Amino acid sequence: MQLELENLKFTLHNTDLQSKARAGTIVTDHGTIETPIFMPVGTVASVKGVHQKELREEVNPDIILGNTYHLFLRPKTEILKKAGGLHKFMGWDRNILTDSGGYQVYSLSANRKIKEEGVKFKSHIDGSMHLFTPENVMEIQRVIGADIIMAFDECTPYPCDYNYAKRSMHMTHRWLDRCINHLEKTPFEYDYEQTFFPIVQGSTYKDLRRQSAEYIANAGAEGNAIGGLSVGEPAEEMYGMTEVVCEILPEDKPRYLMGVGTPINILENIALGIDMFDCVMPTRNARNGMLFTAHGTINIKNKKWEDDFSPIDEMGTTFVDHEYSKAYLRHLFAANEYLGKQIATIHNLGFYMWLVREARKHIIAGDFRAWKDIMVKQMDKRL
């Protein structure tokens, strides 16, 4: 199966000489995305605890991610269609990418049954039964209306038996063909275009990853994704898989590593040729009081911050970093005040955006590798 859509323009500006890191630009109908990019996760039409205005003005990402599984259950596609799509519904006029719902079906819903036809699952909200197929997930993503939409795949757990991983990968490939077939029959829902990304699977087996990367590369999509990583495997295994896959995926198309990861994971994978990332870690960990900084992580709940009236992060790029002190933020967590989670979330997202933007600058300047090595050491500390 080969795609014939070409709705997204990717330009590669610089490639690092000491690594495979790349700086590029993606242009869609909702604007320009400078890569490498991190996409904040807006699960159910909201980046938890963050106003769209703050996301735009303080975090300032070119693109965010929405979860098809969550949006399908709430507010439901019918409402999104009436609203004119997710952009209008939530008031976000930059880029959006939606996953295919696969990952959440496997991780959140009870009683899911995976068959060749698709996945039958029980809603984690009200217990209602639903069926996701490659075909209806494409239709749902047309209605949600993200700029980049993802193939419906099976995301295997870690560890995964070789034979299961192999069978699952081939099913993901057959599902990909069905996705492409169906997309070609399904017109855009709104007055802008959508770009489809297929997903490489193959668990932690290099031969399967190579095989899958070749299959996916052959689809000729405008961008390609790597799934099934960051599911519990050691970081070294993740990097090994990224490396073999990036050797095969076309250079002139953006590469998206799904669900990754820590700030260190992100820099290491940029070094291996990845352009796009998403992860719940900055937002979820923020809600638990964990802050990422250029000098290491902070557990703001620790008593040691109780009377530290210095700003949250002197180097921080958002207003929260300078307006609030560590002692105040620690107090908000101790008192279980939601404002604490809001502040930590904006800080962490601001830091992730700073990190990928800074990576881009160093790729363009030609000293990415040296900078990356210093940052990886620094960020490994606990403050």
Place this chain on the structure above:
Amino acid sequence: MQLELENLKFTLHNTDLQSKARAGTIVTDHGTIETPIFMPVGTVASVKGVHQKELREEVNPDIILGNTYHLFLRPKTEILKKAGGLHKFMGWDRNILTDSGGYQVYSLSANRKIKEEGVKFKSHIDGSMHLFTPENVMEIQRVIGADIIMAFDECTPYPCDYNYAKRSMHMTHRWLDRCINHLEKTPFEYDYEQTFFPIVQGSTYKDLRRQSAEYIANAGAEGNAIGGLSVGEPAEEMYGMTEVVCEILPEDKPRYLMGVGTPINILENIALGIDMFDCVMPTRNARNGMLFTAHGTINIKNKKWEDDFSPIDEMGTTFVDHEYSKAYLRHLFAANEYLGKQIATIHNLGFYMWLVREARKHIIAGDFRAWKDIMVKQMDKRL
């Protein structure tokens, strides 16, 4: 007992001819407060779910309220002292008023014992035992450092036996003398002044209210408060008490009605001569999905808003009113996303501020009474 402090300047600009409504100005070391004013409640050094920046720029109150009981337990006065007071700790450089902790001791803590000396109580957080006396509550409020601090009183419940109400009122009066005595021996903690307000009690008995108002007026404070209302009594009883008390409290000092109330309660009490209000209603009800508007209340959780893509409040003064739709806000509540509470809180606080500012405009313009009567009817609707 007579106070000799004079740290607050109150200027009365206009008095309505058809009611007792007044427009004035209070000036303290932290700036000007235009009255009538509503004070958003920042319980434990945070207006729940609202960034200080949003409070400043969107809600824009001249003064907020902090709760001595909550701040005493968390972050504790020791931390507030090290921070240089609550203003610095939370990053709020406009006015702050603290209550005396009395109300929370009676309503939140388990095992409280009220004696002449003071109130022994068990923390609702960790079960630790504490004693609040008129003296130590004055010291705590010096350390917290609000611009306006309140007398330690007993807030009687509703309904309240006449004899209990009478005994309690006299104890509140004796406690007032102890507060004033002790304050005169307790210097300001920081480089700005604080003003002390005594509190009228007397439950729902007009004779007791008159007696208490006379005692409180005699203290010669720079402002006076009415406590023990909005505790479950019918609105008409509340208005009756406000009326008899306002006849006695000096005209040239601001009058603060504690813990009141609905938008309608606020307008009716402005008409009776009240200048200052605080209440958790706009913030607490917001978190339950109830929005106040000039045309009535909205329960945003209702299914009827599911596909209403109009702005939250066309007349609203904050960014949330125009940026988000009713359908989107309804979705956030349905999906239990905290952003919903954040949006509703900013809306309701913005509406309360609009209401008191608009009341002030109409007092100055001379048509307050007619405007108030229309608004009271309008706001009584459910949309």
